[in-house]
Amino acid sequence: MEPPASPRRVTIVDVARHAQVSTTAVSKVLRNAYGASPEMRAKVRRAIEELGYRPLAAARGLRGRTYTIGVMLPDIRNPFFPEILDGITGCLEDTDYQVLMGPGGNGEKAEARVTEAMIDRGMDGLILVAPVSPRTHLSHVASAVPTVVVGRHGHSPAYDTVGDDDVAGAALVVGHLAELGHRRIAHIEHHETDPTRIAEMPNAQRAGGYRQAMRDLGLDEEIDVISTSYTQQGGYEGAKELLARRRRPTAVFAGADIVAMGVLEAVSEAGLSVPGDLSVAGYDNTTFAALGQISLTSVDQAGGEIGRNAARLLLERIEHRGKPSVQVKLSPTLVVRRTTAPPSA
Amino acid sequence: MEPPASPRRVTIVDVARHAQVSTTAVSKVLRNAYGASPEMRAKVRRAIEELGYRPLAAARGLRGRTYTIGVMLPDIRNPFFPEILDGITGCLEDTDYQVLMGPGGNGEKAEARVTEAMIDRGMDGLILVAPVSPRTHLSHVASAVPTVVVGRHGHSPAYDTVGDDDVAGAALVVGHLAELGHRRIAHIEHHETDPTRIAEMPNAQRAGGYRQAMRDLGLDEEIDVISTSYTQQGGYEGAKELLARRRRPTAVFAGADIVAMGVLEAVSEAGLSVPGDLSVAGYDNTTFAALGQISLTSVDQAGGEIGRNAARLLLERIEHRGKPSVQVKLSPTLVVRRTTAPPSA
DNA sequence: GTGAAAGCGCTAACAT
DNA sequence: ATGTTAGCGCTTTCAC
Numbered sequence: 149m150e151p152p153a154s155p156r157r158v159t160i161v162d163v164a165r166h167a168q169v170s171t172t173a174v175s176k177v178l179r180n181a182y183g184a185s186p187e188m189r190a191k192v193r194r195a196i197e198e199l200g201y202r203p204l205a206a207a208r209g210l211r212g213r214t215y216t217i218g219v220m221l222p223d224i225r226n227p228f229f230p231e232i233l234d235g236i237t238g239c240l241e242d243t244d245y246q247v248l249m250g251p252g253g254n255g256e257k258a259e260a261r262v263t264e265a266m267i268d269r270g271m272d273g274l275i276l277v278a279p280v281s282p283r284t285h286l287s288h289v290a291s292a293v294p295t296v297v298v299g300r301h302g303h304s305p306a307y308d309t310v311g312d313d314d315v316a317g318a319a320l321v322v323g324h325l326a327e328l329g330h331r332r333i334a335h336i337e338h339h340e341t342d343p344t345r346i347a348e349m350p351n352a353q354r355a356g357g358y359r360q361a362m363r364d365l366g367l368d369e370e371i372d373v374i375s376t377s378y379t380q381q382g383g384y385e386g387a388k389e390l391l392a393r394r395r396r397p398t399a400v401f402a403g404a405d406i407v408a409m410g411v412l413e414a415v416s417e418a419g420l421s422v423p424g425d426l427s428v429a430g431y432d433n434t435t436f437a438a439l440g441q442i443s444l445t446s447v448d449q450a451g452g453e454i455g456r457n458a459a460r461l462l463l464e465r466i467e468h469r470g471k472p473s474v475q476v477k478l479s480p481t482l483v484v485r486r487t488t489a490p491p492s493a
Numbered sequence: 494m495e496p497p498a499s500p501r502r503v504t505i506v507d508v509a510r511h512a513q514v515s516t517t518a519v520s521k522v523l524r525n526a527y528g529a530s531p532e533m534r535a536k537v538r539r540a541i542e543e544l545g546y547r548p549l550a551a552a553r554g555l556r557g558r559t560y561t562i563g564v565m566l567p568d569i570r571n572p573f574f575p576e577i578l579d580g581i582t583g584c585l586e587d588t589d590y591q592v593l594m595g596p597g598g599n600g601e602k603a604e605a606r607v608t609e610a611m612i613d614r615g616m617d618g619l620i621l622v623a624p625v626s627p628r629t630h631l632s633h634v635a636s637a638v639p640t641v642v643v644g645r646h647g648h649s650p651a652y653d654t655v656g657d658d659d660v661a662g663a664a665l666v667v668g669h670l671a672e673l674g675h676r677r678i679a680h681i682e683h684h685e686t687d688p689t690r691i692a693e694m695p696n697a698q699r700a701g702g703y704r705q706a707m708r709d710l711g712l713d714e715e716i717d718v719i720s721t722s723y724t725q726q727g728g729y730e731g732a733k734e735l736l737a738r739r740r741r742p743t744a745v746f747a748g749a750d751i752v753a754m755g756v757l758e759a760v761s762e763a764g765l766s767v768p769g770d771l772s773v774a775g776y777d778n779t780t781f782a783a784l785g786q787i788s789l790t791s792v793d794q795a796g797g798e799i800g801r802n803a804a805r806l807l808l809e810r811i812e813h814r815g816k817p818s819v820q821v822k823l824s825p826t827l828v829v830r831r832t833t834a835p836p837s838a
Numbered sequence: 839g840t841g842a843a844a845g846c847g848c849t850a851a852c853a854t
Numbered sequence: 855a856t857g858t859t860a861g862c863g864c865t866t867t868c869a870c
Binding site: 504516519520526548552555 | 862
C-alpha cells in the first residue's frame, strides 16, 4: 500500500476554472485589489470555499508579498518576551499576516543566520527583539527589508525603534527605595565590554539611570555599582561582594529579576533576611517576581504595549518603505512587593 | 532624497553568468546534486562567494524544498520548551535547514491557523509540541507535510511521536515520597474534559501513573486526587482543599511545577511549613524549581533529548515520506531538592 | 558532465 | 471591469 501521495494542491487555476473566470480575477479577490465587481467577488469566494483553496505563500512571495512577519527572539527563556510576542500577534491577528519566530539567542553569529534566513524566505518585515548585533548589521538588514528594533536604544534612519525608558525605570527604583529611607543603595549591573554597543543596551541605560537618580537625590557619595552579569550567578556573586563591605548597603537594585534571584540566595545563605536586613528590587517584573514565595519588587515594562507598537510601526513601514524612522519610548511602572521595606538601622 | 531602493538581489542567473556556466550547473552545486565536476563546483563556489549570493528560499520552494522546519509551540511561557527547542536547533544547525517557530498557544483554532500557515509557506517538515488539536487535525497536517508530534501520547501511522514516559515520572515521585515514609500522598491533576483527548495528554498519564504507583505500593486506600488545572491558581485551590481535610495528606504530588508554586503559597498562607508539615513535589523541573528560594523536588524531562530525537525523526521522514511511523519514549529522572522530607508525624 | 527550456503558483503590466 | 501575457528565481526534465 502506497503512502497516500498527497493529492495535488488546489491552485489558483483550479479556482479560476471552477468559477469560470480568469486567474487574475481570483488574484484580485485574494488581495482585495481594485477591479472586481461584487458579483465577481462572490463567485470567486464561493469557488475558493468549495475547493478549500489556500494561496501558497511562497509563490505569492515571488511576485508580491509573503504575508509573513519574522520576529527574532534573543532568548526564549527570558520571561519578558512572551508579553511582547502577545502584543505583536494580537495586533496582527486580524490581518493576513502570520508571525513566525526565529531563535536568535546565541550571539551575533546566530542573529546573522536568523535574519538572513528570514530575508531569504521573503519575509515582508522583521521585528528584532533586543538584538546584540552591531549597528552596521542592523542597518544592513533594514536596507533589505522593513525592520523594527525592540529593546535597544540608539536610532537609525533605516529602522524604527520601540523600547522602554530604562533611565526612568532605574529612577523609579531608586526613588522608591529613597522614599523608604534608604541611602546606601547599591546597583548590580551587567558588564558590557563592547564599546560600540555600550550606550545602546538597556543594561547600560539602567546603570546610567541609577547613577543619575542617585545624584539627583543628593546621594552622590553612596553610588555603588558592582559589575557582573545579568544571570543568577552574577547576582549571587555581586551580593556576596556587597555583603562583605565594611559598610553594607541597606538596599540593592538588581538590573534584572534573575539577578535579584541570585541576590536573594546569597542573602539567605548569609543568614540575613529580606527585607529586614536588605531590601532588594529587580527589573522586568517576570513571572519569578510575581511568585508568592518570592514577591519581588520590580519594574514592569509594558511588554504588550511594546509589541503592539512594534507591529503597528512595521505595518506602516511595509506600506511606506521610505518613511522617516520613528522612535517610541514607553514608560515603565514600579510594582512594589514584599522585598522592599524601610531600613531597619 | 530617495530611500536607497534596495539594489536588486543577486540571483542564480548572475552567478551563472559570472562563472560562465549554466544556471542548471549552479543549481546542482547548491544542492550538492549529481552531475557536476569538481572544477565546475569550484568555479561556481567562487562565483557565489564573490557575489555574496544566497538562494531565495521562497523560489526554491516552488519546485523543490524551502529548507525550513516549522516548530509549533503551544505556550512560549512554559519553561520546559526552551530545552526542546535547543535540542531541535542543535540537531539542525549543521544542516541547511532553518527552524522557524509559530505561536500555537491559544487552543485548537490558533493551532490550526499556525499549522496551515506553515504548510502554505511550503515548510519541509513540522514539529508540533504538545498540540491540543484533535487527532483528525494532526493526521490531516501530517498528510500534507512530514510531521513529528512531541509531548503527546497516542500513535498514528501518519506521524512520528517523541515523548516522555509520564507514567514512569509519576511513579518516580510516588516512589520517592513513599521511601521517605509518606503514605498519605495526594495528587493535583489537570482536569481534562475532552474525552477523545483524555488519554493522549500528559496530565492524564501522570494522574494514571500516580494511581498505578500508589496501588503498586499497597496504598490503594490513600489515593487522593484533586482535579483543578495546571496553573498556579489551580495549585492554590487544590492545596486549600487538601489542607482542609480532617485527615490531611503529608505529601502532595503536583502535576506541574507551576501547580506546586500555588501549593507552596497556600501552605505558607495557612501558617504551615514545607517540608515540615507537608512535602511537595512538582513536574517538569522548570527554572522555578531550581531557584534557591524555592528548591522544589521535581521530575526532569529530558527536553534536549526530546528535541534532538524529534529533529532526527523529522529529517528521516522528509527523506522517506512513506516510512512506517516511530514512537520514541524517553525516561524522566527525579531531581530531589528541599521541598520533600520524611513526614513529621 | 553539461545546458536549454519548461514549468512551479502566483502577481503585475498591459491590453481590451 | 475583465482577461491575456509575461515574468518572479529556482529546480527539473531531457536533450546533447
